[in-house]
Amino acid sequence: MRLGIFLLTTRFPGQGDAAALSRTVEAAVAAERAGFDDVWLAEHHFMSYGVVPSATLLAGHLLAVTERIDVGTAVSVLSTRHPVALAEEAAMLSLLSGGRFRLGVGRGGPWRDLEVFGTGLPRYDHGFAESLDLLLTWLDSERVSWEGEHFRFREVPVVPRALARPPVTVACTSPSTEALAAERGLPMLLGMHVDAGEKAAAVGRHGRPDLPHISTHVAQVAGTREEAVKTLLDEMPRWLAPGLEGYVTVDDRPRPSPDPVGYTRRMCDIHPVGSPDDCVESLVTTVERTGIRHLILLVEAAGSRSATLENIARLGADVLPEVRAAT
Template sequence: MRLGIFLLAARFPGQDDAAALIRTVDAAVAAERAGFDDVWLAEHHFMSYGVVPSATVMAGHLLAATGQIDVGTAVSVLSTQHPVALAEQAAMLSLLSGGRFRLGVGRGGPWRDLEVFGTGLDRYEHGFAESLDLLLAWLHSDQLAWAGEAFQFREVPVVPRALVPPPVTVACTSRDTETLAAERGLPMLLGMHIGPDEKAAAVARHGLPDVPHVSAHVAHVADTREEAVATLMREMPRWLGPGLDGYVAVDDRPRPSRDPVAYAERMCELHPVGSPEYCAESLVATVERTGIRHLILLVEAAGSRKATLENIARLGAEVLPKVRAALPPQ
């Protein structure tokens, strides 16, 4: 059983980017102190929803600021960067940290990032499989040449080479990506937007239930369920609305706007938002329904540094022990 935290590094109302980044570092240090197993970092561009443009750069900083907790990316976007460059960074972080780095990768979206970084819409729509295969090949090779549709190069040495490559997880939001991950024997990262029944179905479709899939959740603990929900319904839309507006399509395709209040309500319905007992029971139920034994918790939803650090401390002291007691090692 692994329990981690997930950090968007959102810029809350009234904050600047420095405050959001410093809060993210403080949260990771607090998570290690609270007994979490890992911390996962989102990557975004050109939006207040998350102000970390390179999850690997932030991971390196957090690995240096901590001593035991694993640090992962959730996710590094393959559609906007060269897979060899990402693999080199991952290998270096793994070597420098003694194996505490975990690499989560994803396809991303049809956003304006593709235009700014020059990778183009085709990389997003058709190039993810090749990018993933090149990244995996690099992590498991001493020498590598490549002749694909998007990438071609003559043989070069792999430097630095991590003899034990960092574990790779694939964010899956479609059945095509589930199949791609399954064919390569890779675990899925399943997001906050779906509930346990949908996650159980994805695991069943994937066909490899014993790989270490990861499930993301919003988590907020208070003395009562009513208090926790009231806090998130009051605070979450304040930063969520401006943040989600940052998703702009590269080709100006219409994108349905998401109601931040309805989205916050949905998160409270799906996830462990409530008393310590409610949160623990919700997480245990997810594990029992899905078979996924690695859960990562978005702890920032209340929208302030103080609330984030208090939430991490309470989850560590009052929820994690209950979950681990109910779900002993297999």
């Protein structure tokens, strides 16, 4: 059983980018102290929802200021990165950290990032499989050449080369991506927007329940469920509303208008939000229904540095030991 935290590095109302980044570093150190197994970092561009443009860069910093905890990306977006450059960074971080780095990758979305970085919609629409294959080939090889639709180059040596391939996980939000991950023997990273039943269905479609899939959750512990729900309903929409406005499509295709309050209510309904006992029951139920034994918890939804650090400490003291004992 593995239990980690997930950090968006959201810029809370009235807060600057430096404070958001500093809070993330503090949270990672606090998570190690509280007994969590790993910390996972989101990557976004041009939005307050998350102010980390390079999850691998921040992972390197966190690996340097921690001693035991693993650090992963959730996720590094392959539609806007060259897979060889990302693989080189992953290998270097693995070597520097003694194998504590984990690489989560995803396709991303049709956002304006594609225009700014020059990769374009074709890489997003059709290039994810090739990008993933090139990344995996690089991590597993001593020399690589490539001839594909999106990448072509003559043979070059792999430098630096990790002692072993860092664990690679694929963010999956569709059956087609689930199938792609399964074909390559890779575990899935399943997001906060789906409940335990939907995650169980994804594991069933993927067909490899033996792989170390990861389930992401919002987690907020308080004295009672009512108190925890009120905290999130009061605070979460305040940073969600301006943050979600940052998702702008590259081709102006229509997208649903975000409903921060409705989204927060759904998070409270399907995730560990409540008393320690409520949180334990929710997480244990997820393990039992899905078979997934690696859970990562978004701990900063209450919208402040102090609330984030308190939440990490209480989860570590009152929830993690009970979940481990029950699973």
